[in-house]
Amino acid sequence: MELRNSPPSLARAPLPERLSPGAAVACCEPETVEIERLHPTQFTVGYREVAEKRRRWRDASPARRQAALGRRKVPVIVGPDGVLYALDRHHWLCALEAEGVEAAPIEISADLRHLDIVTFWLELESRGWCHPYDSEGIRRDSRDIPASIAGLQDDPFRSLASALRRAGGFDKDTTLFSEFQWADFLRRQISQACVAENFAAATEKALQLCRDRMAVS
Structure with missing residues (x-):
């Protein structure tokens, strides 16, 4: 089952446009x-x-x-x-x-x-x-x-957030630093020892947290 969630307490920070209004970049900037x-x-x-x-x-x-x-x-x-x-x-x-x-x-x-x-x-x-x-x-x-x-x-919880996304816990979001929001959420719910000693178990626990959030939403 694909789980679709938004990061808890996400402060939206979209990528800027190609250039900010009024910004001037020298033509010699390297590619x-x-x-x-x-x-x-x-x-x-x-x-x-x-x-x-x-x-x-x-x-x-x-x-x-x-x-x-x-x-x-x-x-x-x-x-x-x-x-x-x-x-x-x-x-x-x-x-x-x-x-x-x-x-x-x-x-x-x-x-x-x-x-x-x-x-x-x-x-x-x-x-x-x-x-x-x-x-x-x-x-x-x-x-x-x-x-x-x-x-x-x-930050092991940043890795856990990526593993959670790949497991279907949430959709990839182009919003800047959105996966850090997930990392901070998981940091409050799962012990660092669990992440360090049994990453697979930590990922499964993270998935369960997502399911629980969907069940009450």
């Missing part, structure tokens, strides 16, 4: 950049989810890999001093970097290079374009977000 140049807009990823994406990459033919790169351009915000911030696809970037891929295609979503760094992060937060919560689900200062994709922390 592909080194992954090490991209700064995250979140603290964590799910390492299990990264491992799954790495497995799929290794199993894919060269043609399928090239097609995947073309389909999955990374939406990027241009920040102060021209620094590039990845708005989404952090798991994808982690997997590519771990597999030795040095660069990834990008798509400029907004140009905020005119802002100072403090105002920049305030702007991202006001638009729902960053997720300043650490691996324990604790709110942190946005400016403490790791400066590189390689510095992202592991």
Whole structure:
């Protein structure tokens, strides 16, 4: 049975348009950049989810890999001093970097290079374009977000949210950080020990939680 739910307490944060109104991006902006140049807009990823994406990459033919790169351009915000911030696809970037891929295609979503760094992060937060919560689900200062994709922390509940989606617990949502909302919901319902020691059991428990929510909705 396919279960269709919305994340609990979801604060909608849609991807921006190709460019924000009035934004100007230099014509020389590259279409592909080194992954090490991209700064995250979140603290964590799910390492299990990264491992799954790495497995799929290794199993894919060269043609399928090239097609995947073309389909999955990374939406990027241009920040102060021209620094590039990845708005989404952090798991994808982690997997590519771990597999030795040095660069990834990008798509400029907004140009905020005119802002100072403090105002920049305030702007991202006001638009729902960053997720300043650490691996324990604790709110942190946005400016403490790791400066590189390689510095992202592991949140096992983010991996659990991905496993729940693949198991039919909820539909994939293009809303930014929606699976983190599911991760935070599951964090309050399932022990970290259960996730660490028996991931399959944790996934089944997460599915049951979804069924229970549907039964009362």
